[in-house]
Amino acid sequence: MEASDPALVARALSGEEDAFRVLTERHSLAVFHLAYRMTANEQDAEDVVQETFLRAFRNLKRYESRSLFSTWLYRIAANYSLDLLRSRKHFADHTAVQGEVDWLDAVACSGPSADQITYSHQIRESIEKAMEQLSDQERAAFVLRHYHQLSIEEICQTLGVGENAAKHSIFRAVRKLRRILEPITERV
Amino acid sequence: MFEEQDQIHLTEGQALQILTGNAGDREKKHLATCETCQAEVESYRRTLDHVSRWAPPVRNACYGQSVWRQIAPAVRLRARCQRRRRWMLGAGLAASIAVFAVALYTSHEQRLTVPVSRQSVAANPAASERLLDIAVQDHVRRATSLLTRIEDQPEHAVEGFERDAISNLVAENRLYRQTAEQENDRKTAQLLSDLETALVVLKHDPARLPVSDVRELRKKLIVVGHSNGFGFSNISDFSDTQPKKIPL
Numbered sequence: 001m002e003a004s005d006p007a008l009v010a011r012a013l014s015g016e017e018d019a020f021r022v023l024t025e026r027h028s029l030a031v032f033h034l035a036y037r038m039t040a041n042e043q044d045a046e047d048v049v050q051e052t053f054l055r056a057f058r059n060l061k062r063y064e065s066r067s068l069f070s071t072w073l074y075r076i077a078a079n080y081s082l083d084l085l086r087s088r089k090h091f092a093d094h095t096a097v098q099g100e101v102d103w104l105d106a107v108a109c110s111g112p113s114a115d116q117i118t119y120s121h122q123i124r125e126s127i128e129k130a131m132e133q134l135s136d137q138e139r140a141a142f143v144l145r146h147y148h149q150l151s152i153e154e155i156c157q158t159l160g161v162g163e164n165a166a167k168h169s170i171f172r173a174v175r176k177l178r179r180i181l182e183p184i185t186e187r188v
Numbered sequence: 189m190f191e192e193q194d195q196i197h198l199t200e201g202q203a204l205q206i207l208t209g210n211a212g213d214r215e216k217k218h219l220a221t222c223e224t225c226q227a228e229v230e231s232y233r234r235t236l237d238h239v240s241r242w243a244p245p246v247r248n249a250c251y252g253q254s255v256w257r258q259i260a261p262a263v264r265l266r267a268r269c270q271r272r273r274r275w276m277l278g279a280g281l282a283a284s285i286a287v288f289a290v291a292l293y294t295s296h297e298q299r300l301t302v303p304v305s306r307q308s309v310a311a312n313p314a315a316s317e318r319l320l321d322i323a324v325q326d327h328v329r330r331a332t333s334l335l336t337r338i339e340d341q342p343e344h345a346v347e348g349f350e351r352d353a354i355s356n357l358v359a360e361n362r363l364y365r366q367t368a369e370q371e372n373d374r375k376t377a378q379l380l381s382d383l384e385t386a387l388v389v390l391k392h393d394p395a396r397l398p399v400s401d402v403r404e405l406r407k408k409l410i411v412v413g414h415s416n417g418f419g420f421s422n423i424s425d426f427s428d429t430q431p432k433k434i435p436l
Binding site: 015017020021024025026027028029032033036037042043044045047049050051053054055057058084087088123124127128130131146171174175177178181182184185186 | 200201204231232234235236237238239240241242243244245247251252253255256258259260262263264266267358362363366370381385388389391392393
């Protein structure tokens with residue numbers, strides 16, 4: 001039987017290196033997915049993954065088991081991705097152009113199926129271009145909600161914003177995406 | 189009046205609400221008869237379906253293991269540092285107590301002042317800071333030297349062996365930056381943060397880093413390194429770019 005995340009964290013804190021290895025191997029892929037959707041760059045995403053686990057190891061004592069370990073990792077990864085995106089803007093001209101809560105449930109989705117993975121390259125590019133046009137906060141909030149199903153409260157904690165700001169960020173993101181992608185989705 | 193309200197179209201928020209099946213009766217009733225709003229809701233549905241198909245690049249089943257292989261040396265180094273720090277604190281405390289006890293005993297027996305520092309080196313935070321300084325000094329020297337060489341090359345051409353050196357520098361830089369942040373040494377942390385950003389770009393896409401930025405960063409490393417007492421002012425002094433054993 002596989003050890004739970006909190007049990008592994010406790011073992012890692014007591015100096016058992018192998019426990020942290022298991023945590024790394026277990027969550028690397030999900031963190032990579034988040035990092036890629038945040039940065040839209042494979043190499044940057046790889047750096048985010050490594051940095052996330054190094055930061056997690058350094059701050060393991062601060063992890064509170066009342067939240068999921070994966071959520072805690074997402075928080076670290078999302079924040080580091082945002083730092084990376086901001087610092088990139090300094091070094092190179094990035095190509096980025098700059099009711100009620102129930103509807104937010106619609107924004108959460110399940111993972112891609114096999115046929116979705118093989119979706120055409122052009123379609124993927126169109127989504128990546130659309131995502132680039134979201135602000136950092138809109139993008140982070142949308143990715144966390146839509147692809148990783150974080151609750152609004154968790155998104156607030158991750159991004160350090162209030163509830164309304166988080167909801168509005170997601171709402172604005174969906175609205176922008178629809179505007180940008182409408183010509184394509186209608187064709188499809 | 190109710191009929192009049194039914195003619196008002198759904199807001200964007202309400203349209204998204206419809207997708208979850210959480211809309212009120214009034215909104216549902218309106219949607220059933222309003223083609224404009226049906227189209228609006230359908231448009232949102234298509235958008236969300238569409239972006240759901242955005243799959244990141246595929247990774248093989250051993251991806252987690254490869255990530256671990258990459259970070260394991262840094263994790264072990266940090267774990268060793270943490271153990272050493274705990275050990276040094278313990279040893280320092282024990283040494284201080286011992287020195288204090290000897291001094292007390294001597295002064296009591298001989299009524300003489302013992303000229304012994306009660307501060308052990310191990311317990312002295314300055315000693316561990318010095319260790320970090322030495323490591324960072326070595327790291328900054330190698331990074332500066334590398335930037336100098338790259339700056340002179342057309343379009344930042346990076347050789348294979350330099351790629352390895354850059355990868356090592358990135359990994360080391362992370363550790364030192366994190367340590368500096370932990371020690372609240374903001375000046376060093378900021379310097380290392382700037383350096384890390386440049387190194388990561390160099391590692392993946394050297395052409396993306398403008399020559400002016402490389403030059404500016406190199407100068408900054410020299411100036412800040414000098415003011416931090418890293419003890420160099422001329423880049424020709426440090427031609428060694430191969431990783432050295434870190435004195436931590």
